[in-house]
Amino acid sequence: MAKLYSKKTVAVPKMLPKKETIDFLLNYSKALKIVKTENGTYECIAN
Amino acid sequence: MANVAIPDAALVRDYMDGDEKSLSILIKRHQSKIYGFIYSKVTDRDIADDIFQDTFIKVIKTLKSNSYNEEGKFLPWVMRISHNLIVDHFRRNKKMPMYRETEEFSIFSIMTDNSPNVENRIITEQVESDLQRIIEQLPDDQREVLQMRIYQDLSFKEIADLTGVSINTALGRMRYALMNLRKVIEKNKIILTN
Numbered sequence: 001m002a003k004l005y006s007k008k009t010v011a012v013p014k015m016l017p018k019k020e021t022i023d024f025l026l027n028y029s030k031a032l033k034i035v036k037t038e039n040g041t042y043e044c045i046a047n
Numbered sequence: 048m049a050n051v052a053i054p055d056a057a058l059v060r061d062y063m064d065g066d067e068k069s070l071s072i073l074i075k076r077h078q079s080k081i082y083g084f085i086y087s088k089v090t091d092r093d094i095a096d097d098i099f100q101d102t103f104i105k106v107i108k109t110l111k112s113n114s115y116n117e118e119g120k121f122l123p124w125v126m127r128i129s130h131n132l133i134v135d136h137f138r139r140n141k142k143m144p145m146y147r148e149t150e151e152f153s154i155f156s157i158m159t160d161n162s163p164n165v166e167n168r169i170i171t172e173q174v175e176s177d178l179q180r181i182i183e184q185l186p187d188d189q190r191e192v193l194q195m196r197i198y199q200d201l202s203f204k205e206i207a208d209l210t211g212v213s214i215n216t217a218l219g220r221m222r223y224a225l226m227n228l229r230k231v232i233e234k235n236k237i238i239l240t241n
């Protein structure tokens with residue numbers, strides 16, 4: 001049987017983004033409205 | 048777990064229909080894989096966070112504008128976006144590398160600021176002021192030639208024409224002006240160096 005040469009994968013601890021990043025994304029999504037018109041696409045961020 | 052039962056395609060459809068909770072489920076489901084992928088390339092937590100954020104901003108904008116064609120490949124699509132942003136990041140950094148200060152390395156060891164500091168500027172102003180006072184002590188014709196040559200950067204031909212003398216006379220006056228300046232500086236032990 002042919003030898004299998006493969007890189008040994010180094011065990012990396014499970015990495016997660018910061019909670020603030022996730023919160024920002026969720027809030028951004030809630031605030032963002034995209035409106036498509038004949039003239040183009042507009043992004044509105046509600047405060 | 049109820050979330051696992053809902054496939055990505057359904058969550059994407061629900062999100063595009065206005066259900067914000069679906070986005071939260073999608074992010075939580077895939078964040079580890081996507082963030083881990085980004086971090087493995089950039090090896091910096093802050094940069095990885097930025098790229099992760101930019102990735103999902105693009106995802107959100109595409110889904111909200113109904114520009115996404117759901118073909119059951121949500122995760123590969125998001126990974127592709129993050130991959131492209133990683134490439135952009137490295138391209139940008141190649142043009143303008145960022146150096147972080149550490150205990151071993153300070154960017155100021157290779158960056159120098161050659162602009163004169165306040166002390167040097169004061170000394171320069173003092174030297175120029177002293178020189179001006181000494182020049183004022185010269186005879187009029189010598190002072191005139193010296194000022195035209197040094198401060199107005201005129202050629203000796205131009206000086207000769209303006210003062211109505213020959214070039215040799217202008218040259219002679221300049222020579223005497225410099226000799227007299229040296230005498231005054233030596234006599235009064237004036238230091239005119241920075």
